[in-house]
Structures are given as structure tokens and as C-alpha cells.
Amino acid sequence: MHTDHNTEAKLFNRNGWKSLGADRAPCRCHIKTGFFLLLTLVFLVTAITYVSEFSFNAVFPDTLSKKVLNQIRSYYVATEYLSARENQTTFLATNSVKQSPTQTTNLSVNHHVAHPSNYHFILDEPDKCSQWDPFLVLMVPVAPHQLEARNAIRSTWGNESSVQGKAVLTLFLVGLTGGAEAQQKLEEESRQHRDLLQSNFVDSYFNLTIKTMVIMDWLATRCPQAAYAMKVDSDMYINLENLMTLLLSPNTPRQNYITGYLMRNRSVIRNKKSKWYVAEELYPEPKYPTYLLGMGYVFSNDLPEKIVEASKEVKAFNIEDAYVGACLKQLGIVPSSPPDPSQFKAYMGKYKRENFIRVITTILGSPQQLKDIWKDVKKPS
Numbered sequence: 240m241h242t243d244h245n246t247e248a249k250l251f252n253r254n255g256w257k258s259l260g261a262d263r264a265p266c267r268c269h270i271k272t273g274f275f276l277l278l279t280l281v282f283l284v285t286a287i288t289y290v291s292e293f294s295f296n297a298v299f300p301d302t303l304s305k306k307v308l309n310q311i312r313s314y315y316v317a318t319e320y321l322s323a324r325e326n327q328t329t330f331l332a333t334n335s336v337k338q339s340p341t342q343t344t345n346l347s348v349n350h351h352v353a354h355p356s357n358y359h360f361i362l363d364e365p366d367k368c369s370q371w372d373p374f375l376v377l378m379v380p381v382a383p384h385q386l387e388a389r390n391a392i393r394s395t396w397g398n399e400s401s402v403q404g405k406a407v408l409t410l411f412l413v414g415l416t417g418g419a420e421a422q423q424k425l426e427e428e429s430r431q432h433r434d435l436l437q438s439n440f441v442d443s444y445f446n447l448t449i450k451t452m453v454i455m456d457w458l459a460t461r462c463p464q465a466a467y468a469m470k471v472d473s474d475m476y477i478n479l480e481n482l483m484t485l486l487l488s489p490n491t492p493r494q495n496y497i498t499g500y501l502m503r504n505r506s507v508i509r510n511k512k513s514k515w516y517v518a519e520e521l522y523p524e525p526k527y528p529t530y531l532l533g534m535g536y537v538f539s540n541d542l543p544e545k546i547v548e549a550s551k552e553v554k555a556f557n558i559e560d561a562y563v564g565a566c567l568k569q570l571g572i573v574p575s576s577p578p579d580p581s582q583f584k585a586y587m588g589k590y591k592r593e594n595f596i597r598v599i600t601t602i603l604g605s606p607q608q609l610k611d612i613w614k615d616v617k618k619p620s
């Protein structure tokens with residue numbers, strides 16, 4: 240989800256959207272400018288409509304699909320949006336988290352801000368995996384207030400406890416809530432569903448790298464028995480049958496395996512206005528190593544422990560999926576392309592049932608859409 244930086248940055252750099260009118264003479268050109276803008280808009284809408292009939296991945300791998308994906312994502316993260324620029328310093332400081340003496344973590348370990356040793360669980364399900372013995376664990380990072388998204392998942396793919404005879408477990412990870420009342424509600428929800436994990440970092444868009452590393456820590460320490468895990472965002476559709484078929488295939492490695500939507504040769508965004516801006520102090524190289532788009536990536540469950548360990552050597556930055564990519568590079572593990580890359584789709588375009596029957600995962604627009612599509616896909620044909 241942090242990936243469309245390229246396109247967006249370019250668009251902003253060239254003042255394509257924002258200051259078109261301002262750049263072009265402050266004269267009588269208003270009408271002309273307006274007309275030009277309108278034309279651009281009409282063209283874009285037409286292009287989007289046209290392309291959405293096809294596979295976005297195939298037609299516009301790096302430009303328009305990314306922009307659209309971006310827009311879908313923006314709805315979700317808008318409320319959590321924080322000025323990345325002003326908050327880069329958080330990730331620069333090592334040991335920026337004040338340790339309380341009552342904390343269970345090892346106080347002598349002072350890693351960078353994203354290392355999970357800095358945090359502890361407030362809500363935990365430490366026995367869930369020994370009780371459930373899952374083959375696959377779906378780990379969903381979500382903001383505390385996104386109850387609707389959690390409930391949509393609970394009534395769809397999160398409610399599939401067994402797929403092709405293999406146990407599947409879905410858990411949500413949140414950070415700190417804003418206040419006591421929200422915390423109380425969350426604890427109630429936890430008692431009711433027993434599927435919430437909460438860690439004591441500030442829950443924000445900027446802090447998604449911390450969230451991901453805490454997910455890896457939970458898998459490594461509370462669920463080593465699982466064979467595979469998936470980090471999957473709360474606005475995703477998952478076809479568990481297809482995912483299970485991939486995981487049970489004799490060609491799928493049981494170790495050092497990670498797959499999803501591959502991001503190759505991606506530039507780091509240095510435009511300070513971008514949401515995906517990363518300072519050179521945090522990440523000096525101009526390109527990210529190959530990584531998997533954060534919307535949903537699947538991995539053999541030996542990796543979480545290795546990633547947490549490697550992350551001690553990899554300075555934190557705020558692009559969670561690229562950060563995991565940097566840890567994989569440190570480990571010398573190369574992300575795998577899925578047997579059918581079109582099964583990990585950023586954007587599906589216009590709803591077609593047969594596409595959702597074929598795919599493994601794709602981004603949706605709303606929790607309601609997940610419920611609607613789920614119902615439609617599950618109905619006997």
C-alpha cells in the first residue's frame with residue numbers, strides 16, 4: 240500500500256494536479272485552464288472505466304492501477320494520516336520507548352523503535368495456537384476503531400476455521416486506543432471473540448512498521464507450530480480455498496518462503512509532501528530491495544523469528560512492507576513470485592464473480608463490500 244509513491248510523487252512534482260491553474264498565467268486563462276482540467280478529468284475517468292474491465296496488473300503495471308489503488312487506500316488511512324516528515328525522528332532514535340519497570344520485556348535490550356522487544360502485549364491469546372493447532376494463521380493489522388472491518392472479516396474469511404482439512408486461525412492486532420472508554424470497548428470485544436491482540440505502541444499509520452514487527456514477534460513466540468502465516472490488511476478479500484491450494488502444493492517450500500504481489504526496483508520517495516516520504520538518514524539507498532506489497536503476503540512460519548532477529552541489524556523506517564523486504568535482504572531470502580501472479584491483485588475493477596473465484600487476495604472498498612461479495616461468491620452456482 241505504500242507503493243504508489245512513484246506515481247503520486249511524479250504527479251505532485253510536476254504540479255500536474257494542484258497548481259496547474261496557478262502556474263499558467265494569472266490572466267484570462269481561467270476558462271481555458273478549467274476546460275483543460277475538465278478534459279484531463281474526463282480522460283482519466285474514461286481511462287479508469289475502460290481499464291477496469293481488464294486486469295489492472297496486466298494493462299498498466301506501474302501507473303494508473305497504482306494511482307487507483309492509492310485512492311482506494313487513501314479512504315482507509317485518511318483518518319490515521321500523520322505528517323511523516325515531522326515524525327521521522329521517532330524512528331531515528333534508538334530506545335525511544337520509555338520502559339516501565341513492571342514491563343516483561345528485557346530491559347537491557349535497546350533496539351530501534353520498531354523492534355518488538357520495546358513493546359508488550361496488553362491483550363494476548365497466548366494459548367490460542369496450542370489449542371487450535373493451526374496450519375495457517377491470518378494476522379490482520381487494524382486500527383482500534385475499525386470494528387466494522389473486524390466484524391466483516393469475522394463473518395467472512397475470518398470465520399473459516401478449517402479449509403481442505405487444515406485448521407486456520409484469524410487474529411487482529413491493534414496498538415493503543417485513544418482513551419479509557421475505547422479501551423474498555425476493545426476489552427469487551429476481546430472477551431466476546433477471543434481474537435484480539437493489543438500491543439502498547441501508539442497506533443498510527445506512521446507506526447505500521449512497528450505493528451508488522453509485533454505481528455512477527457507474536458507468531459515467533461506464541462505460534463511457532465503453525466506451518467504458514469499471512470499478514471493481511473483489514474480491507475482485503477481472501478479466497479482461502481485458493482490460498483490453501485497454493486500452500487498444500489508440493490512445489491511450495493515449507494521454509495524461507497514468502498510470496499505475494501512482488502514490488503521490484505521501487506524508488507524511495509524523497510518528496511517531503513508524500514505520505515511515503517522516507518528521509519535519507521532512515522534509508523540512504525535510492526531503491527528498496529524487492530519486497531511484497533503490504534496488502535497481503537504469505538510466508539512459511541519459520542520466517543517471523545528470523546525477521547525479528549534480522550531487524551536488529553536493519554534500521555527502522557516507516558514503510559512497513561519495504562522494511563520487511565529490507566529484513567529479508569539482510570537474511571539473504573529472496574521473495575518468490577506466486578505460481579500465478581494474477582492471484583494477488585491490487586485492484587479488480589468492476590465486480591465479476593469469476594474473478595473472485597480465481598483470485599487469492601485483492602483489495603476491497605468497504606466492509607460491506609466484503610460481506611456482499613462473500614455472499615455472492617459462496618452461493619451455489
Ligand SMILES: *[C@@H]1O[C@H](CO)[C@@H](O)[C@H](O)[C@H]1NC(C)=O
Pocket residue numbers: 345346347348
Ligand atoms: C537480556 O538481554 C541481554 C542482552 O541481549 C542478555 O544478555 C540477557 O541474558 C537477557 N536477559 C534476559 C532475562 O532475557
Ligand SMILES: *[C@@H]1O[C@H](CO)[C@@H](O)[C@H](O)[C@H]1NC(C)=O
Pocket residue numbers: 393394395398
Ligand atoms: C461462523 O460460521 C458459523 C457456521 O459455520 C455460524 O454459525 C456463525 O454464525 C458464523 N459467525 C459469524 C460471525 O458469522
Ligand SMILES: *[C@@H]1O[C@H](CO)[C@@H](O)[C@H](O)[C@H]1NC(C)=O
Pocket residue numbers: 321326329335336439440441442443445446449
Ligand atoms: C509510534 O509509536 C511510538 C511507540 O509507541 C511512539 O513513541 C510514537 O510517538 C509513535 N509515532 C507516531 C507518529 O504515532
Ligand SMILES: *[C@@H]1O[C@H](CO)[C@@H](O)[C@H](O)[C@H]1NC(C)=O
Pocket residue numbers: 504506
Ligand atoms: C529500475 O528502475 C530504473 C528507473 O528508476 C530503470 O532505469 C532501470 O532500468 C530499472 N531496472 C530494472 C532491472 O528494471
Ligand SMILES: CC(=O)N[C@H]1CO[C@H](CO)[C@@H](O)[C@@H]1O
Pocket residue numbers: 320321322325326329441
Ligand atoms: C504532525 C504530526 O502528526 N505529528 C505527530 C508526530 O507524532 C506524535 C506522536 O509521537 C503526534 O503526537 C504528532 O501529532
